[in-house]
Amino acid sequence: MRVARSIVVLTGAGISADSGIPTFRGPDGLWEGHRVEDVATPAAWRRDPRRVWGFYQRRRQALLSVVPNPAHRALAVFEDRAKAGGVGFLLVTQNVDDLHARAGSSPLSMHGELAVLRCERCGHRERDLARFDPDHFLACPACGFERLRPDVVWFHEIPYGLERIEAAVGACTDFLALGTSGVVYPAAGYLALARESGARTIVQSLDRPENLHPADRFLPGHAKDAVPALLDGLARELGLP
Numbered sequence: 001m002r003v004a005r006s007i008v009v010l011t012g013a014g015i016s017a018d019s020g021i022p023t024f025r026g027p028d029g030l031w032e033g034h035r036v037e038d039v040a041t042p043a044a045w046r047r048d049p050r051r052v053w054g055f056y057q058r059r060r061q062a063l064l065s066v067v068p069n070p071a072h073r074a075l076a077v078f079e080d081r082a083k084a085g086g087v088g089f090l091l092v093t094q095n096v097d098d099l100h101a102r103a104g105s106s107p108l109s110m111h112g113e114l115a116v117l118r119c120e121r122c123g124h125r126e127r128d129l130a131r132f133d134p135d136h137f138l139a140c141p142a143c144g145f146e147r148l149r150p151d152v153v154w155f156h157e158i159p160y161g162l163e164r165i166e167a168a169v170g171a172c173t174d175f176l177a178l179g180t181s182g183v184v185y186p187a188a189g190y191l192a193l194a195r196e197s198g199a200r201t202i203v204q205s206l207d208r209p210e211n212l213h214p215a216d217r218f219l220p221g222h223a224k225d226a227v228p229a230l231l232d233g234l235a236r237e238l239g240l241p
């Protein structure tokens with residue numbers, strides 16, 4: 001009997017590196033010149049909201065000068081083919097850029113999205129990629145609260161969609177971790193969860209991720225070349241239309 005296939009893909013900063021977006025873990029341990037705790041924690045937002053807002057406004061504006069690369073595009077095409085072929089497919093991304101969406105995918109953005117602003121008082125959310133002034137906060141149009149925040153998940157906050165992701169990872173037949181260093185949990189734990197649940201595990205990245213296991217198939221290289229090749233092979237193997 002043939003087992004129904006279902007695929008979960010987890011992406012990280014490496015998938016967008018070929019679009020020119022810097023990854024997080026550079027050799028100097030800094031993130032775009034900042035310590036993570038100065039710009040990506042709720043405590044930083046409370047302590048110095050101007051600094052945090054300015055940092056995120058610049059990152060939000062930078063989205064306008066990047067475009068999806070062949071890895072993003074290959075994933076979007078693969079998703080369509082998988083669905084047409086009756087194969088389950090879920091794309092989970094840790095990235096807060098909007099490049100998967102612009103390539104045509106509908107990812108579950110577990111760390112939120114730079115393009116979305118959120119009110120901490122009333123929960124209002126809105127998509128905004130037009131207003132980037134780093135020196136002025138934007139008020140909530142729903143309740144009037146003085147400052148919206150970027151709808152990104154900071155350290156010490158709980159990522160989005162965890163129940164859905166864990167259920168899909170635990171039940172998938174094939175798990176792909178693409179462009180992620182495997183150090184930030186809970187996402188870094190999904191590779192082991194998939195493997196221990198009996199899935200085939202495939203890992204693509206420039207460097208060997210922290211959480212790589214001998215049972216995982218590791219494909220080193222740049223995502224823009226390696227990911228389309230990997231997905232082509234998988235589509236052929238699955239006989240996708």
Ligand code: OAD
Binds near residue numbers: 155184206222
């Ligand atoms: P990292 O910066 O930790 O890791 C990026 C990975 O991409 C590394 O394994 C690199 O080897 C690989 N890489 C770099 N360039 C590549 C390329 N051109 N092609 C393929 N791979 C490449 O990024 P993440 O693992 O995504 O969390 O980081 C996870 C989380 O840590 C982020 O979502 C963020 C951060 O703190 C939050 O903001 C909550």
